[in-house]
Amino acid sequence: MEIIEKAPAKINLCLDVLHKREDGYHEMEMVMTSVDLADRIALKTLEEDLIVIHSTNGFLPLDQRNHAYKAAKLLKDTYHIKKGVDISIEKKIPIAAGLAGGSSDAAATLRGLNRLWHLNLSNEELVLLGEQIGSDVPYCIYGGTAYATGRGEKIQQIDAPPQCWVVLVKPKKGISTWTVFENLSFEQLVHPETEKMLLAIQEKDFLQMVCNTGNALETASAIKQPDIKRIKKKMIQFGADAALMSGSGPTVYALCKTYSKAQRVYNGLKGFCNEVYLVRTLK
Known part of the structure; x- marks a missing residue:
């Protein structure tokens, strides 16, 4: 079996x-x-x-x-x-x-x-x-x-967020999670507004969802892997509705309401990194 x-x-x-x-x-x-x-x-x-x-x-x-x-x-x-x-x-x-x-x-x-x-x-x-x-x-x-x-x-x-397209980009150089947490400076953390994100998901409000993405570890991880900032910048340039690092990194993702926008971001990043994926959020 x-x-x-x-x-x-x-x-x-x-x-x-x-x-x-x-x-x-x-x-x-x-x-x-x-x-x-x-x-x-x-x-x-x-x-x-x-x-x-x-x-x-x-x-x-x-x-x-x-x-x-x-x-x-x-x-x-x-x-x-x-x-x-x-x-x-x-x-x-x-x-x-x-x-x-x-x-x-x-x-x-x-x-x-x-x-x-x-x-x-x-x-x-x-x-x-x-x-x-x-x-x-x-x-x-x-x-x-x-x-x-x-x-x-x-x-x-909780309920699923408004369904959208996601472009995932993983830089070649990885990051060890424990090293990010080991030297974390709480004074430098930028805290996302989690309550606003929960409300946006509850109300199925895509615009508010993308406005309230946030990752307090991003600054610390970007010091170890500068490509995180570069990828985010390119994602926004190519038209992503939001761009954010996932977890402790180094993967950065773009949220896109439409497939055409996601395809543009995907094609733009393919030449920048080897590991690029175009997927959807799950219902």
Whole structure:
């Protein structure tokens, strides 16, 4: 028997960092939504007690560093599963891009193995497991659009934003998330107005949504990767309705109301970066 799960990428419409907590994590406030760029996870039971990972991307680790591997091992250890699993990852989401690709793979693995091994776990139970793997995994269990707080693990699902086109551009040089947070200067943060974003989504107001995108980490990440600012500038020049970095970067995305506008942004950026994607937000 084989179980197939899609693992969609996410973008941050809003990302705010409120303060550093006593446990070393940062208190976050985010609005995230899924886009139709997705990895494909195929899961098959093995009689041997092994976790075997395959991937179409040669840069993805296939051992315990892999998020899907961590998810499978966590389920096996927690529920004393003696069978193994073969996990095949058809990779479409760029690696280390701020799009939650690894977290989405982990979430898809948790959902898929829940079905494959007949564990009958609720989403709430899967979320508690996902928290142990990464801060974005709880959101990825649900997907769609959500307001996230805590370190990202407290999820409140909300209505989808007005559907639009999204152009994703990943610069060649990546950014390590922990290095962005390690030296974060709270005095330099520009805080987005999250409440206004939530209201714009509730009212299906595309104009207000694009006016209220914001990412408090962007300034810090742009110091490490100057292409973030260059890409944003070009996106606006080519007619994007909004341009913003996703997560801790380095991927930058453009929001476009019409396909023709998105196509213009896409074509304009294709010559600037190798990894450019034209997708839509998911309903």
